[in-house]
Amino acid sequence: MNEVLLIKAGELVLKGLNRRTFEDQLLKNLRRALRPLGPWQYHWSQSTLQAIPGAPSVNMAAAAEKTGKVFGIAGYSRALRLPKDMTTLLAAAPSYLSDALRFARTFKCEAKRSDKRFPLRSPQICEEMGEVLCNAFPHLRVDVRQPDVTIHIEIRDQYAFLHAGQLRGAGGLPVGTAGEAVLLISGGIDSPVAAWMMARRGLRLTAVHFASPPYTSPRAEEKVHKLLAAVAGYAGRVRLFVVPFTAFQEQIRERCPEDLFTLVMRRAMMRIAEQIALRENCGALITGESLGQVASQTLQALACTNSALTLPVFRPLVGMDKNETIEIARKIETFEISVLPYEDCCTVFTPRHPRTKPKLSMLTQAEQSLDWDILLADALKGAQFLSIEAEGVQPCKRES
Amino acid sequence: MEAYLDNSATTPPCREATEAMQEALTHLWGNPSSLHQAGLAAEHLLQDARALVAASLSAKPDEITFTSGGTEANNLALFGAAAARRRRGRRIVISAVEHSSIAESAAELQTRGFEVVYLGVDSKGRVSEQELARAINAETILVSLMAVNNEVGSLQPVDSLRRAVRYAGAPALIHCDAVQAYGKLALAPQHMGVDLLTVSSHKIHGPKGAGALYIRKGVKLQPILFGGSQEGKLRPGTEAMPAIAGFAAAAKALPNPQQALAYVGTLRERLVAGLQTIKGVRINSPADSLAYLTNISVPGLMSETLLNFLSARGVYVSAGSACAKGKKSRVLQAMGLGEPEINGALRISLSRYTTCDEIDAFLFALTEARHTLAHT
Numbered sequence: 001m002n003e004v005l006l007i008k009a010g011e012l013v014l015k016g017l018n019r020r021t022f023e024d025q026l027l028k029n030l031r032r033a034l035r036p037l038g039p040w041q042y043h044w045s046q047s048t049l050q051a052i053p054g055a056p057s058v059n060m061a062a063a064a065e066k067t068g069k070v071f072g073i074a075g076y077s078r079a080l081r082l083p084k085d086m087t088t089l090l091a092a093a094p095s096y097l098s099d100a101l102r103f104a105r106t107f108k109c110e111a112k113r114s115d116k117r118f119p120l121r122s123p124q125i126c127e128e129m130g131e132v133l134c135n136a137f138p139h140l141r142v143d144v145r146q147p148d149v150t151i152h153i154e155i156r157d158q159y160a161f162l163h164a165g166q167l168r169g170a171g172g173l174p175v176g177t178a179g180e181a182v183l184l185i186s187g188g189i190d191s192p193v194a195a196w197m198m199a200r201r202g203l204r205l206t207a208v209h210f211a212s213p214p215y216t217s218p219r220a221e222e223k224v225h226k227l228l229a230a231v232a233g234y235a236g237r238v239r240l241f242v243v244p245f246t247a248f249q250e251q252i253r254e255r256c257p258e259d260l261f262t263l264v265m266r267r268a269m270m271r272i273a274e275q276i277a278l279r280e281n282c283g284a285l286i287t288g289e290s291l292g293q294v295a296s297q298t299l300q301a302l303a304c305t306n307s308a309l310t311l312p313v314f315r316p317l318v319g320m321d322k323n324e325t326i327e328i329a330r331k332i333e334t335f336e337i338s339v340l341p342y343e344d345c346c347t348v349f350t351p352r353h354p355r356t357k358p359k360l361s362m363l364t365q366a367e368q369s370l371d372w373d374i375l376l377a378d379a380l381k382g383a384q385f386l387s388i389e390a391e392g393v394q395p396c397k398r399e400s
Numbered sequence: 401m402e403a404y405l406d407n408s409a410t411t412p413p414c415r416e417a418t419e420a421m422q423e424a425l426t427h428l429w430g431n432p433s434s435l436h437q438a439g440l441a442a443e444h445l446l447q448d449a450r451a452l453v454a455a456s457l458s459a460k461p462d463e464i465t466f467t468s469g470g471t472e473a474n475n476l477a478l479f480g481a482a483a484a485r486r487r488r489g490r491r492i493v494i495s496a497v498e499h500s501s502i503a504e505s506a507a508e509l510q511t512r513g514f515e516v517v518y519l520g521v522d523s524k525g526r527v528s529e530q531e532l533a534r535a536i537n538a539e540t541i542l543v544s545l546m547a548v549n550n551e552v553g554s555l556q557p558v559d560s561l562r563r564a565v566r567y568a569g570a571p572a573l574i575h576c577d578a579v580q581a582y583g584k585l586a587l588a589p590q591h592m593g594v595d596l597l598t599v600s601s602h603k604i605h606g607p608k609g610a611g612a613l614y615i616r617k618g619v620k621l622q623p624i625l626f627g628g629s630q631e632g633k634l635r636p637g638t639e640a641m642p643a644i645a646g647f648a649a650a651a652k653a654l655p656n657p658q659q660a661l662a663y664v665g666t667l668r669e670r671l672v673a674g675l676q677t678i679k680g681v682r683i684n685s686p687a688d689s690l691a692y693l694t695n696i697s698v699p700g701l702m703s704e705t706l707l708n709f710l711s712a713r714g715v716y717v718s719a720g721s722a723c724a725k726g727k728k729s730r731v732l733q734a735m736g737l738g739e740p741e742i743n744g745a746l747r748i749s750l751s752r753y754t755t756c757d758e759i760d761a762f763l764f765a766l767t768e769a770r771h772t773l774a775h776t
Binding site for chain 2: 213215217250342
């Protein structure tokens with residue numbers, strides 16, 4: 001049996017002269033996602049990409065699941081690829097479609113004949129196929145208005161394809177087509193969702209996590225590895241820099257007014273992240289901030305954090321409600337990881353009464369008391385570099 | 401050097417236990433219910449195990465029902481007793497400081513229409529006998545009280561339950577969660593006047609995955625699992641023989657409780673003397689608590705920070721109880737401790753294998769933590 005994946009490109013088909021770059025990137029990302037499952041061949045025709053397994057042992061269900069997470073795809077289906085001959089089509093249909101039809105009550109057939117040399121017309125194809133399926137599955141009734149299952153027969157230029165419907169793809173643009181950005185990730189619910197949203201717009205991700213041992217535990221860092229592995233299922237390989245932050249936090253705690261702890265800390269984090277971004281050729285920062293969610297995310301607080309930076313900061317959650325964020329977090333399977341109860345860098349030394357309407361002058365003044373340059377340099381120097389893939393929660397260590 | 405001072409969470413299996421498990425896995429792997437020779441050998445192993453665990457509780461073998469551990473035994477006790485006596489009353493009495501496998505089972509029974517009365521504790525973490533007597537009425541069908549509290553080590557007045565139940569004329573079964581007391585105190589349920597008593601293997605240097613419920617002869621419980629006649633139909637399913645064999649071997653290897661307690665008592669004295677030299681450390685366990693377990697607070701420091709700091713130095717303790725990861729201690733709250741004390745609580749738990757060096761390593765690391773960590 002020759003089963004393939006039929007993949008319909010999404011938004012990128014609207015691109016003009018640079019459409020090829022988008023298609024090439026999509027193909028590259030798909031190759032990377034499917035390679036662990038075995039050898040594959042790929043073939044573009046118009047806006048449809050065929051992924052053809054090179055061995056009968058390839059797990060098609062796993063391949064479909066991975067395809068569903070690749071950005072830039074509008075829809076995809078598992079389909080049977082056959083020679084363009086009606087007898088063969090009719091003979092193969094009952095056994096291939098039995099999984100889809102066994103538990104259905106009603107069905108209909110839909111034929112698409114882009115090769116007009118094919119002897120039968122679309123309604124005739126449907127008629128013959130319908131009859132064969134009704135005979136093979138006597139419990140089925142035809143319902144052309146609201147069928148449980150729609151059987152598609154596509155007669156294309158080289159082959160005919162048979163499938164039981166298309167699944168919705170992850171949408172968006174292929175990762176890598178928009179460049180690369182640095183994600184600030186603590187371990188909460190928001191940052192993985194922000195990462196997912198920006199990767200869907202084509203950004204490749206590099207993540208920065210701040211670790212403050214012993215105030216934060218090795219488990220908090222492991223949690224970040226797991227979150228990024230979940231995100232990497234969509235975004236492909238994610239690079240992670242783990243930045244030691246204890247000294248910074250201890251000095252902030254010692255020398256700055258308590259109500260400004262969090263904001264001074266966030267400005268420090270943003271600046272470190274920016275330094276890493278510039279060094280790694282990333283063009284923006286991504287955070288999970290949402291307007292008004294906590295004291296450090298009021299308009300005034302965001303303005304203060306922002307003014308520490310020159311690179312643009314993407315905050316895709318800025319206008320979202322927590323429930324909407326949680327809904328996405330559940331969908332991308334990061335929620336259950338995010339709610340594990342470990343201290344993270346953001347919950348260490350939280351002030352009892354943080355300032356909600358800070359002025360920039362207060363912060364710049366507070367920061368004058370810090371050995372800023374030394375702390376920044378030490379943090380960057382101590383950063384550990386890891387590479388995280390969807391398959392591997394265990395990241396491989398490399399020189400930074 | 402590593403110092404493992406978290407023996408109330410779990411204990412390292414003793415040599416006797418691992419050897420017995422090895423034997424059960426390699427040679428005596430039969431199904432005790434099978435009629436053939438391999439099954440018979442396994443059945444004999446099960447009989448021996450039951451006798452050994454019974455002996456450790458001065459009980460009869462047929463009063464021992466093996467379970468997967470303390471949590472399952474507690475569930476069987478509560479749900480099994482409530483179902484068996486539901487026609488004779490609706491009240492269930494437990495303390496406010498029970499292990500979550502009791503507290504959450506009771507909460508579930510409450511949603512099923514039972515009335516649950518929670519007994520508070522004093523500043524020593526102890527339930528008062530007067531309050532206990534007041535709570536038990538003629539409608540009471542079950543009283544459950546732990547022998548030793550798992551977070552602070554307070555001893556509970558389990559011995560007074562029988563009198564209180566008799567005095568109230570209650571049709572109540574008496575259950576004792578003795579997981580933290582087993583092997584550390586001489587336990588004889590018949591002498592204590594309890595009908596049901598929970599013990600667990602992995603707190604006495606046995607493997608995880610085995611525990612037992614003592615059910616006094618003549619007491620009937622409703623099963624909570626169905627599907628076979630094992631364990632008198634109370635715990636159907638093929639017996640976990642390697643775990644049970646390891647459990648029994650660990651029970652057999654238990655030393656005389658008084659002698660072990662005398663040794664652990666000297667460790668506790670060393671620990672307390674050392675703690676008193678570290679500024680700002682508060683000891684939450686009452687002086688008359690079980691010596692195996694000491695709860696302290698370092699106000700101004702967070703438990704999790706301390707744990708991370710100590711763990712990096714090879715010293716393993718826990719915050720409150722290992723089961724309540726990330727939650728505020730109900731026990732310390734019930735004892736009336738303040739927020740800083742609860743947030744900075746640590747539990748140091750010892751075993752008969754603990755050494756003076758381990759105590760010293762802990763004291764050294766805690767002193768270092770006190771001097772280097774920033775206070776909140």
